[in-house]
Amino acid sequence: MKLSVREKELIDNLKRGEIWAFIELFNSYKDKIYNFTLRMTQDRELSLDLTQEIFLKVYQKRKKIRGDSNFKSWVFTIARNMCLNALRDSKKQRALNSSGKEVSSTLFSSDIEMKSQDPYENFNGMDLKAKVKRALAGLGEGQREVLILKEYHGLSYDQIAQITQTSLASVKSLLFRARQNLKKIFEKLDKKEKNL
Amino acid sequence: MNCEEFKKKISIKFDGALSQKESKLVEEHLKTCSSCKSFESSLLRLSESLKIWQGERLPSFVEQRLFSKLLEKSQKAKIFGISFGYYKIPAPVAWVALFFIAIFSFSFTYNVISGKKESSHFKSLKSIVEKQKQDKIFITSKDIISETTSYKSINP
Numbered sequence: 001m002k003l004s005v006r007e008k009e010l011i012d013n014l015k016r017g018e019i020w021a022f023i024e025l026f027n028s029y030k031d032k033i034y035n036f037t038l039r040m041t042q043d044r045e046l047s048l049d050l051t052q053e054i055f056l057k058v059y060q061k062r063k064k065i066r067g068d069s070n071f072k073s074w075v076f077t078i079a080r081n082m083c084l085n086a087l088r089d090s091k092k093q094r095a096l097n098s099s100g101k102e103v104s105s106t107l108f109s110s111d112i113e114m115k116s117q118d119p120y121e122n123f124n125g126m127d128l129k130a131k132v133k134r135a136l137a138g139l140g141e142g143q144r145e146v147l148i149l150k151e152y153h154g155l156s157y158d159q160i161a162q163i164t165q166t167s168l169a170s171v172k173s174l175l176f177r178a179r180q181n182l183k184k185i186f187e188k189l190d191k192k193e194k195n196l
Numbered sequence: 197m198n199c200e201e202f203k204k205k206i207s208i209k210f211d212g213a214l215s216q217k218e219s220k221l222v223e224e225h226l227k228t229c230s231s232c233k234s235f236e237s238s239l240l241r242l243s244e245s246l247k248i249w250q251g252e253r254l255p256s257f258v259e260q261r262l263f264s265k266l267l268e269k270s271q272k273a274k275i276f277g278i279s280f281g282y283y284k285i286p287a288p289v290a291w292v293a294l295f296f297i298a299i300f301s302f303s304f305t306y307n308v309i310s311g312k313k314e315s316s317h318f319k320s321l322k323s324i325v326e327k328q329k330q331d332k333i334f335i336t337s338k339d340i341i342s343e344t345t346s347y348k349s350i351n352p
Contacts, residue, residue: 019266026259034254051254052262059266132249150211151246157213176207183238186245 011071014062022059025071030055032153033079039148040083042133050086054079076155076163080145087141131189138185143178146171197221203235210239 013021033054037047057078065074136144145164149155155163161171197205205222208214214222226233 026262030254030259031251034258035251038252039249048255048258052258052265055262056265056269060269128245128248132246136246136249147246151243152251157211172204172208172213175211176204179207179239179242180203182242183235186242 007071011065014059015065017062022062025058026055029072029075033075036076036079036148036153037083039136039152040080040145041087042137046086046090050079050082054082057082070159070162072155073159073162076149076153076159077165080163083145084141131186134189135182135185139178139181143174143181146174147178147182150175197225199229199232202229202232206232206236207239210236210243 007025010021010025014025030051034047034051037050037054038044041047041050054075058075061078065071136147139147142164146160149160149163157168157171160175161168164171166174202222202225205214205218206226209219209222226236
């Protein structure tokens with residue numbers, strides 16, 4: 001995907017440290033990055049902090065943007081790496097705390113029975129949005145990230161491979177498995193809902 | 197090709213990334229396989245279900261927080277680094293340079309204030325000038341060198 005003239009101009013200016021160029025790029029990407037972090041972590045507070053940190057990093061590392069590279073992929077790569085680090089830290093934290101008192105974490109676990117973020121949401125009579133959240137939570141990190149990048153952000157296989165630092169073949173395979181698993185999880189959730 | 201492989205191709209086809217040749221193969225298979233046909237229709241349903249979780253706007257306070265943090269960082273950079281337009285001296289280099297400038301300034305000021313005795317080299321040059329005044333002769337650089345050497349041998 002080629003850069004638009006405007007985006008190229010903005011990136012050149014950003015590399016020179018022009019704050020107005022940063023503001024313009026921030027305004028174009030802030031919601032995309034925020035929603036990506038929100039869907040990856042399913043923790044609003046964490047995703048707000050992450051979005052801020054991601055853009056701080058974008059500004060600090062602005063000189064590393066390659067002229068010919070895709071800015072969107074570059075920003076999403078930073079976002080993806082920071083999300084994974086945050087999720088790993090939170091898993092470590094939970095593992096440390098697991099022996100003690102119960103931690104009311106809203107972050108992902110591979111277990112789809114995890115506690116819901118919204119206290120008013122429960123499994124019985126769960127709305128569709130909550131069901132989607134729970135289904136996504138049931139996927140592994142690798143499958144979840146490719147599915148989010150494809151379904152919500154419409155990125156190409158090449159861009160996803162670049163962001164996730166994997167091959168094109170693995171992206172195709174991960175996406176296929178993610179869809180298969182998501183289908184199974186939805187079926188499982190529907191079954192449970194009917195039983196309740 | 198078995199059904200599992202066909203399903204993988206169906207997933208790629210759904211994203212519009214399958215070649216024409218392979219697409220034709222998949223379409224042929226779909227005519228006869230109900231399991232793959234059901235998988236194909238489920239992909240659209242899944243995609244539509246995912247779209248239910250719509251995007252949100254980033255709250256404005258995050259933007260304010262980000263820009264105040266950026267400002268804070270740029271002010272710190274001004275304190276700890278020296279900028280010359282586009283070029284910037286990194287903070288460690290700036291601090292080392294500042295350290296040497298401070299030492300030089302201190303020793304210079306100390307010597308001026310305390311009226312420290314002149315250095316031997318300066319003394320020898322002074323004696324040459326005195327001699328020049330007395331003898332009213334033109335002294336060459338060779339004389340200065342020989343005079344300095346002889347002075348140093350007398351006053352080591």
